[in-house]
Amino acid sequence: MTDLQDIADVGRDRRRGGYSRHGFDKVELELRAWFAEEARRRGLDVRPDRNGNLWAWWGKPGPGAVITGSHLDSVPGGGAFDGPLGVVSALQAVDLLRARGFTPSKPLAIVVFVEEEGGRFGVACLGSRLMTGAIAPEVAAKLTDADGVTFGEAAHASGFDPLRMGRDDRALGSIGAFVELHVEQGRGLDVPVGLASSILAHGRWRYTFTGEGNHAGATLIEDRRDPMLPAAQMVLAARRAATSGARATVGRLVPNPGGTNVIPSSVDVWLDARADDEPRTREVVDRITSAARAAAEDEGCAVRVTEESWGGTVHFDPGLMADIRGALGSDTPDLPTGAGHDAGILAAHVPTAMLFVRNPTGISHAPDEFAESDDCAAGVVALATTLEHLAR
Incomplete structure (x- = not known):
């Protein structure tokens, strides 16, 4: 939980409670800088793509890469775990793998997607939609926040060229598997960690x-x-x-x-x-x-x-799910989710899976969102074991 505590004061919303962290705003840029520093401290090579997503590579980028990660933005007045838990767990999974003496045979990376919640510009999973071509860059560039700032203007102010945004076949072509860890956003788990089976339309x-x-x-x-x-x-x-x-x-x-x-x-x-x-x-x-x-x-x-x-309805890759279940144990449960994720956008293009960490209250997108420390630690272990299995 140490890394989550490091960012616990970033983006607190005094009016709504919880956190308000939105794509390319001051708070999210501070969190992106924090992630880049933490990744570099671990010897990872941090590179932004042209759609505003951040990649931290362990090894040289190339085809067949094993990718994990999530997002750092939130809904207005959101909880502390939705998004950041996946990013923090990915960083800690790298620590755990190194402590095990593991070196990946395949390229491995952590990705932080921009504007997953759509809390500022209204369209969820904007970074992954742009990368996969699910939204046209000229449409994305015209999306407007409550203050009249367009996504194109915000991206340009953050150092990205909206004219170069759009489907990124090079990035997509490098992904051999994508696994996103996320706090469960309902109350469907009675064990610390489970697998997502599908996402509702x-x-x-x-x-x-x-x-x-x-x-x-x-x-x-x-x-x-x-x-x-x-x-x-x-x-x-x-x-x-x-x-x-x-x-x-x-x-x-x-x-x-x-x-x-x-x-x-x-x-x-x-x-x-x-x-x-x-x-x-x-x-x-x-x-x-x-x-x-x-x-x-x-x-x-x-x-x-x-x-x-x-x-539309997303069914996660059955082969990848079977691989993960083989690594984690046949008793690992799976469950559908009503929440959208970047993994759901990528699922139409690359083998994709999700790990859920138990949420004892079932509350999400609200200040009372919660996960126990022991369950978060179990999530890190499960993610590290999954990455080790896939990146051998």
Whole structure:
């Protein structure tokens, strides 16, 4: 836990609690510098790629490399473990392998992906999406944060050329296997470490309700076209649509102009929807959208729906999972996850797997996210054993 404690004061959010660390902001850049220093202290060769991801190599980069890592950014007011645990565990796994006297026969590297949570620019797994070509660089460059700064501007200010971003076949071609360690984001493990079997299909949609801004005191109820009403009904529709294991969540709602005594002229609502497969997820979103349009029409308003990101169901590589289970023991459990990860983006291109460290409370994306020290240590041992097996 020592390395996690080293960064425990970086990015604390005094208003929300927890941490707010976002791609290419001051806090995340400080964490990237911390990682580079820790990696170099271990004799690793740190190299950024053209999409803003950081790679720390043990051995000369080349094909068939064994890669591990995660991310250092967070959701607004997130916990201490989501992302950093995977990075810290990778550094400590290198320490453990060296203590065992192991030298990899294959290239081995730790990667830190940029903007995995999408907390600043709205699209999750942005670094891995750019690297794999899942998002066009010209689209990514125009993504805007709450202050109007584009991803392209933030990347340029951090030393990266947005015109050179995009699918990186050289980096993809070097990966023989990718294993991401992560704190479990539910409560599905009754042992310290498990394997991920799949990721639910999921996406994010933005609903923009428009009406007529006006005075809260001087405008009669019957004269109003208030977009907050259909926005509120859309939130309730999301809960009603989330049945049979589906998830639908509204975690962000922004009225414009946002005054207490002002009827808003528009309201933006962001929906996160997830289910076992694409048809089920799309069905949930269609039900919510139909309800939103009906509510908007009733209030004399309009609504525009924009899909901001999408990821289909991911099944992790069965051969790689079998290899890892052979190294860790046949009793290592596996479980699906409703959370998205960079590993899920890479899975369409390279053999990919995930290790989960038990979360006793099941809380994640919140300040109370937690994992026991002994379970984190077990995660480091499991990751080191996996890397040793794969990199022989």
